[in-house]
Amino acid sequence: MKIAMIGTGYVGLVSGVCLSDFGHEVVCVDKDPTKIDRLNRGEIPIFEPGLDQLLARNVEGGRLSFTTDLAQALEGVEAVFIAVGTPTRRGDGHADLTYVMAAAAEIAAAAPDGVVIVTKSTVPVGTNRKVAETVRATNPDLSFEVASNPEFLREGAAIDDFMRPDRVVVGVESERAARVMTEIYRPLFLRDFPIITTDLESAEMIKYAANAFLATKITFINEIAALCEKVGANVKEVSKGMGLDGRIGNKFLHAGPGYGGSCFPKDTMALARIGQEHAAPVSIVETVIKVNEEVKRRMIGKLLDLCDGSFNGKRIAVLGVTFKPNTDDMRDAPSLTIVPALIGSGAEVRVVDPQGRHEGERLLPGVRWQDDPYAAVEGAHLIVLLTEWNEFRALDLSALADRMATPKMADLRNIYSPADVVAAGFSTYVSIGRSDHA
Ligand code: NAD
Known part of the structure; x- marks a missing residue:
C-alpha cells in the first residue's frame, strides 16, 4: 500500500x-x-536507537x-x-491544532479520491471531525474518510514499541476506513498484537486518558516518596511492594524529580482543559499538574539544603538534562526548571549529557558543557544526577569524590545505593524518598 x-x-x-x-511504500x-x-x-535528525539502520534498510529497499x-x-x-x-x-493550556488543521487543508488540496486521512x-476529542470539516471546506469534491490512530510509542524505545505494541488503537466511522487500517497494520494483526477498533471519540480519549493515568501514577509515587522521607520509609521498597500487586503493576512507580517530556505535561494540561470546557472537570489530573510543579520545586529545595542555603558561588555538576535516557528530547524536561534556578542564584553549572547538548545549548544558556563526568566534577561542591543514562549508572564513585571540593551528591533518580556512595568517600548523599541518607 x-x-x-x-x-x-x-x-x-x-x-x-x-x-x-x-x-508499505512510504513517503515522509x-x-x-x-x-x-x-x-x-x-x-x-533525532536520536532514536536503531532508527538509522532501519531507515537505511528501507530506503535501500526502495520502500x-x-x-x-x-x-x-x-x-x-x-x-x-x-x-x-x-x-x-x-496562554490557555489547550492543544494547539494549528499544524494539524494546516496539514488537513494541504491534504484536501492534493489528495486522490478515496484517501483515508x-x-x-495526539488531539482533543472532536478533532478528527474537525479535520473532516476542514477537508470538506477546502475541497468539497474530494471523497475521503478519516481515522484516528493515536500513537503510544516511547522515545528511546520507539521502534520496539511500534513493532511490538501493547495495542494499536483505531477510531473509524466506516467499514472501508477500518479495512484500510487493518491492511496497514496487517503484520501486527497476524502476530496477534491487539488492535482495538472503536469510534473516533473513544480513540481520541484513550490516548489522553492513558497519558494522564501514567502521569498520575508517577506523581502518586513522587508524593509517597516525600512522605517516606518524613516517616523513615524507603520508597524503593514501597514501590516494589506495591508493584508486585498485579492490579497495580510495577511500571511508572519510580520516584524522581517530576515528569517531563514532550507528552505528559502538554497532554495532562489539554485533558484538564477539555474537562473544564465540558463541565466535567478531571480534578485528579488538575491536581497532578499542580503537584508535579511542586515536585520540581521541592528538588530545588533539596539542592539548596545541600548547598547550605545558597547556590551563590557553588560549582554544581549536573549529570543528565534530557527528560529521560536514550533520547535527545529536552521538551519540558525537569532540568529546564532546576538548572535555571541554580544559575539564577549564582551557581556555576557544568552539564554532561550523552545526547542533550544539541538542544540543551539553546535551552540552558549559561551552563558549561562537558563530555566527561570526571572532568565536570573537578572542584565541584555538588553532583546532581538528573537523568539516569546508563553512562551514569556505574561511575567510579571514589574517583568522583576525590575530584570534588565538597563531595556531595543528590541522586534524583535513586540509581545508587546510599552505603556505596558514602563508602566511596562522599560526605553527603541525598536521594528521593529514602530516609537512609548519609
Ligand atoms: P515533533 O515536533 O518532533 O515533529 C513534528 C514535525 O512535523 C516537525 O518536523 C515539523 O516540521 C513537521 N510539520 C509540522 N507541520 C507540518 C506540515 N503542515 N507539513 C509537513 N510537516 C509538518 O513532534 P512529535 O514529538 O513527533 O509529536 C507529534 C505528535 O505525536 C504530537 O501530537 C505528539 O503529542 C504525539 N506523540 C508524541 C510522542 C513522543 O514520544 N514524541 C508519543 C506519542 C504521541
Missing part, C-alpha cells in the same frame, strides 16, 4: 520507517527542508523516501497520516 506520512518528528519518522519495514513529508535534506543524505513536496507525496496514496506537533497553545498526532 502507498502511504504518506506528514511530519518527520519523533512520531512521524519512526512510524514512517516502521510502516515501510512492514512492506516535512515542511522543514533541512530535516528532509538530512534524511535524504541518510542522516537522522521509503523523503520530500518537502506534499502534492507529489500524495500521488496514488491510499492513506495519509498526520503526525505533526500538537504543543500547548500559549489518519490522525496520529
Whole structure:
C-alpha cells in the first residue's frame, strides 16, 4: 500500500520507517527542508536507537523516501497520516491544532479520491471531525474518510514499541476506513498484537486518558516518596511492594524529580482543559499538574539544603538534562526548571549529557558543557544526577569524590545505593524518598 506520512518528528519518522519495514511504500513529508535534506543524505535528525539502520534498510529497499513536496507525496496514496506537533497553545493550556488543521487543508488540496486521512498526532476529542470539516471546506469534491490512530510509542524505545505494541488503537466511522487500517497494520494483526477498533471519540480519549493515568501514577509515587522521607520509609521498597500487586503493576512507580517530556505535561494540561470546557472537570489530573510543579520545586529545595542555603558561588555538576535516557528530547524536561534556578542564584553549572547538548545549548544558556563526568566534577561542591543514562549508572564513585571540593551528591533518580556512595568517600548523599541518607 502507498502511504504518506506528514511530519518527520519523533512520531512521524519512526512510524514512517516502521510502516515501510512492514512492506508499505512510504513517503515522509516535512515542511522543514533541512530535516528532509538530512534524511535524504541518510542522516537522522533525532536520536532514536536503531532508527538509522532501519531507515537505511528501507530506503535501500526502495520502500521509503523523503520530500518537502506534499502534492507529489500524495500521488496514488491510499492513506495519509498526520503526525505533526500538537504543543500547548500559549496562554490557555489547550492543544494547539494549528499544524494539524494546516496539514488537513494541504491534504484536501492534493489528495486522490478515496484517501483515508489518519490522525496520529495526539488531539482533543472532536478533532478528527474537525479535520473532516476542514477537508470538506477546502475541497468539497474530494471523497475521503478519516481515522484516528493515536500513537503510544516511547522515545528511546520507539521502534520496539511500534513493532511490538501493547495495542494499536483505531477510531473509524466506516467499514472501508477500518479495512484500510487493518491492511496497514496487517503484520501486527497476524502476530496477534491487539488492535482495538472503536469510534473516533473513544480513540481520541484513550490516548489522553492513558497519558494522564501514567502521569498520575508517577506523581502518586513522587508524593509517597516525600512522605517516606518524613516517616523513615524507603520508597524503593514501597514501590516494589506495591508493584508486585498485579492490579497495580510495577511500571511508572519510580520516584524522581517530576515528569517531563514532550507528552505528559502538554497532554495532562489539554485533558484538564477539555474537562473544564465540558463541565466535567478531571480534578485528579488538575491536581497532578499542580503537584508535579511542586515536585520540581521541592528538588530545588533539596539542592539548596545541600548547598547550605545558597547556590551563590557553588560549582554544581549536573549529570543528565534530557527528560529521560536514550533520547535527545529536552521538551519540558525537569532540568529546564532546576538548572535555571541554580544559575539564577549564582551557581556555576557544568552539564554532561550523552545526547542533550544539541538542544540543551539553546535551552540552558549559561551552563558549561562537558563530555566527561570526571572532568565536570573537578572542584565541584555538588553532583546532581538528573537523568539516569546508563553512562551514569556505574561511575567510579571514589574517583568522583576525590575530584570534588565538597563531595556531595543528590541522586534524583535513586540509581545508587546510599552505603556505596558514602563508602566511596562522599560526605553527603541525598536521594528521593529514602530516609537512609548519609
Ligand atoms: P515533533 O515536533 O518532533 O515533529 C513534528 C514535525 O512535523 C516537525 O518536523 C515539523 O516540521 C513537521 N510539520 C509540522 N507541520 C507540518 C506540515 N503542515 N507539513 C509537513 N510537516 C509538518 O513532534 P512529535 O514529538 O513527533 O509529536 C507529534 C505528535 O505525536 C504530537 O501530537 C505528539 O503529542 C504525539 N506523540 C508524541 C510522542 C513522543 O514520544 N514524541 C508519543 C506519542 C504521541
